[in-house]
Amino acid sequence: MTGLDIAGSAWLHTALAVALLMIAGTVSGALLDIRPFRGPVIAILRAAIQLTVLGLILQGIVTDLRWVFFWLIVMTCVAIWTSGRRIGVRTGQQWSTVGFGIVSGAGFSIAVVLLTGALTPTPQHLLAIGGILIGNAMTISSIFGRSLLRAVHENWHEIEGWIALGADTGQATLRLRREAAATSFLPTVDQTRTTGLVTLPGAFVGSLFGGASPIAAGQFQLIVLAGVLCAGAICMLVLAHGLAQGGVRSLARIAVPETKQRSRSLLRRG
Amino acid sequence: MGHGTLLRPNGGWAYASLMTGIAALTFGTIEAGKPSYWTDEAATILSATRSWGSLWPMLLHVDAVHGVYYMLVHIWISLVGMGSPAMLRLSSGLAVGAAAAVTVLIARELGWTIPWAIAGGLALAGLPRMFLAAANVRSEALSVACSTLIVVLWLRAEHLGGRRRWLFHALALGIGIWIFAFTVLLLPVEILGRTLQRHDRPASSRSGWRNLFLSQGLGVLLGLPLLLLAYLERGQIAFLSSRGELTAHTLFTTPWFGAVPLSMLAWAVILWGIFRTARSKDIGERFQTLMLSSWLVVPGTVLVLFSILSTPMYTARYIALSSPAAALLLVSGIRTFRTTRTRVLLSVLLVVFLLPVLALERTAISVHSRADWSSVASFFQRQARPGDTVIYDIWVRPSWSPRNVSRLYPELVPNIRDIGLRRSWHCAPGLWDEPRTLPETVRRIGSAQRIWTVVVNEQKIHGRNQHSEARLAEVLRRRGYRISERRQFPLDTIVLWTRTSDGMTR
Incomplete structure (x- = not known):
């Protein structure tokens, strides 16, 4: 069997390999007395079901551009919902900021990739690049949002001091936003720098398995890495601007709820 | 498990179920006689109008999987005659009515309130696939009715226990298989449903599993002769290999919604509902979502996997038995929106997308069959x-x-x-x-x-x-x-x- 091929009886080989790995993993876990013993088995079975369903959905979707767009919209909605919940946003303005951040970041990168002709706009390409970029934009959005709010929480007195001196919200949180952005961006930059040295990236391996030449797989991976960096940066820019735009009161509501009353009175005086 | 499981049967639910069934029947019979008969209906009518002596040899030669249905239509024709297509198709309309009525009872078992349960039943009747099935002398509508019956009996047996309930479930399963062989695809749905339920209720006993397997085993045993005949006559579906059935259209649109715009809107609502409720803290809500999702997805997934790994056997009409799950998940998706205004707006939007699809199915030359x-x-x-x-x-x-x-x-x-x-x-x-x-x-x-x-x-x-x-x-x-x-x-x-x-x- 060359590569992964489920045609014919080859899937039996896959099942055998997975079963052996699952048994070995379960036995090793049992020797360490990791309970419940059936945990790994259930996890693998669940993964098998989920991957099967996903595979079948994608098999259908990649045949029709309209369904690819539909699926990307669904992914975007789920990404916005997940990221917003993870950050803890409350107001409509904050939800809009998170949504606009993810959509503009991923959307701009996809547009550049397609308009420059780096990728042909086939359903397969659109689904692959769209899925990767939306997912990464969501991750960066969540990490940035949480980092910023943690920083606001920890440095609340500094912000109050800035505002007391007459600064607006943007000026008061400028340092914190920069630090949060640097923290959030670090994993993505590191991943890009160490590509091929520490890990083999998924898109590269996937393209190779899909039959692309190593050169073509490398080209696709490069596009993905650049796209992820761009999507993440734009997403953070929108979030940093948008969350600060909402004002101190709005930021305080999600970062330091206990100081809500204080910030309100502070703003009234300001 | 939902609170509805604790409710005793009462007149309110019986009345709601009956009224929904009548409404679905009435809806399904609208212009039912207008579309031309087509190839599948021709197969039914030519078989059902044979004499009993001529029908038996034919079934041993071909179409044994539809044998019981042909016999039922034979009896129906002897009652109402071949007078008009509308009269002949009324048998399917009745089956859709029954399916909608039982869907209300399924919603009850899942802990829904009566108005939402009625909405679920009506949504089933409104699905383009069911609207089509209601005016089609074919076993599709009856098989959906059987699948709803099997599921409601399974839920009742799970909730209340008792040998008699499990026996009824087995009987329904056996009958369902004789009506439509792929009714066996409900077995993994029930097993998955029980797994999900057990996950929520660790105290669930081993006897529950034993009862389920015994009941399923008995049901399969009752349907075994038909399954064997279906296996022997499997060459009949060889034509599916030349059809290229696995497309976005055949996987997501044709089975339930008929047209792409309606399909996309409906799937968006369904996915939203699943997303909102699958991780709910409410055990009943979580169970119903996961159970309905598996009912919607598992039969099709099994058929598609078989089609990819072994023999092509996927066609959209085979997974019509998941239609009640699609209808209930659609209503469940609408329920997750908080304001009445949003719910009404969404429902109106769905109806606006739905009406043209339904109208095209009731023209003399229907979009589905193309027969003239x-x-x-x-x-x-x-x-x-x-x-x-x-x-x-x-x-x-x-x-x-x-x-x-x-x-x-x-x-x-x-x-x-x-x-x-x-x-x-x-x-x-x-x-x-x-x-x-x-x-x-x-x-x-x-x-x-x-x-x-x-x-x-x-x-x-x-x-x-x-x-x-x-x-x-x-x-x-x-x-x-x-x-x-x-x-x-x-x-x-x-x-x-x-x-x-x-x-x-x-």
Whole structure:
């Protein structure tokens, strides 16, 4: 069997390999007395079901551009919902900021990739690049949002001091936003720098398995890495601007709820 | 598990179920007689109008999987006659009504309130697939009704226990398999459902598993003869291998929603509902979402996997048995929106997208079947004279043969001489009439003055690349006939040939 091929009886080989790995993993876990013993088995079975369903959905979707767009919209909605919940946003303005951040970041990168002709706009390409970029934009959005709010929480007195001196919200949180952005961006930059040295990236391996030449797989991976960096940066820019735009009161509501009353009175005086 | 499981049966639910069933039946019968009969219905009607003595040998030869349904239609025809398509299709309308009524009871088992349960039942009747099934003399509607019955009995047995309930479940499963073999696809749904339920209720006993497996085993045992016959006659679905059935359209649109815009909106609502409730803290809400999702997804997934790994057997109509899950998840998705205004707005939007799809299914030549046989029959009624001769397309697959027009609309096609018929369907071992070859047919033309030819336009319906009209025209011209009239319908073309004065000398 060359590569992964489920045609014919080859899937039996896959099942055998997975079963052996699952048994070995379960036995090793049992020797360490990791309970419940059936945990790994259930996890693998669940993964098998989920991957099967996903595979079948994608098999259908990649045949029709309209369904690819539909699926990307669904992914975007789920990404916005997940990221917003993870950050803890409350107001409509904050939800809009998170949504606009993810959509503009991923959307701009996809547009550049397609308009420059780096990728042909086939359903397969659109689904692959769209899925990767939306997912990464969501991750960066969540990490940035949480980092910023943690920083606001920890440095609340500094912000109050800035505002007391007459600064607006943007000026008061400028340092914190920069630090949060640097923290959030670090994993993505590191991943890009160490590509091929520490890990083999998924898109590269996937393209190779899909039959692309190593050169073509490398080209696709490069596009993905650049796209992820761009999507993440734009997403953070929108979030940093948008969350600060909402004002101190709005930021305080999600970062330091206990100081809500204080910030309100502070703003009234300001 | 939802609170509804603790409720005792009461008049409110029975009344809601009954009223929903009647509403679904009424809705399903709207213009049910208008679309032309088509190939699948022709198979049902030709089989069901056989004598009992002729039906048995046929079932051992072909279509055993539909045998019980053909017998039921045989009985139905003996009750209501072959009077009109609407009357014949009423049997399917009744099945859709029953399915909607039982769907209300499923919603009750899942802990829904009566208004939402009614909405679930009505949503099922409104699904384009079910609207189509309600006007289709085929086992689809009845198999959906059976699947709802199996699921409600399973939920009742899970909630309340008792041997009798598990026995009823087994019986329903056995009957369901005899109506439609792929009803066995509900087995993994039930197992998955029980796993999910058990996950939420760790105290669930081993006896629950034992009861489920015993009941499922008994049900499969009851349906085993049919399953064996279906396996022996599996060659019947070999045509699916040439169809390329696994597309976004056949996977997401055709099974339930009929058109892409409606399908996308409905899927968006369903996915939103699943996303919002699958991780809910409410155990009942989480269970119902996961159970309905598995009912929606598992049967299709199993068929698609078989199609990829082994024999192609996926076709959208086989997973119609998941329709109640689609309807309930759709309503569940609407429920997750908090404000009444949003719910109403979404419902109106769905109806706006739905109506054109439904309207297109109730035209004389429906989008789904593309059959024009009722139009052809009406044309014959107006134009043909008793004593005329007719030659039906010889090269077409028997299910698409225009000869079916004379079988399905005998009252509209006058007494004309069919010279291409070798053996009538009720004497043949297979489903269809057996045609003569072209030379045999031509030899029987004799001194006919007027000959009608009815041929199928689409070449892909023919077994091979044959131009039926051109071949028949060549033969008839050589024998001195010329075209007097030609009428083309979407699927068939009718030509009237009359003998020229010098034709006799050629």
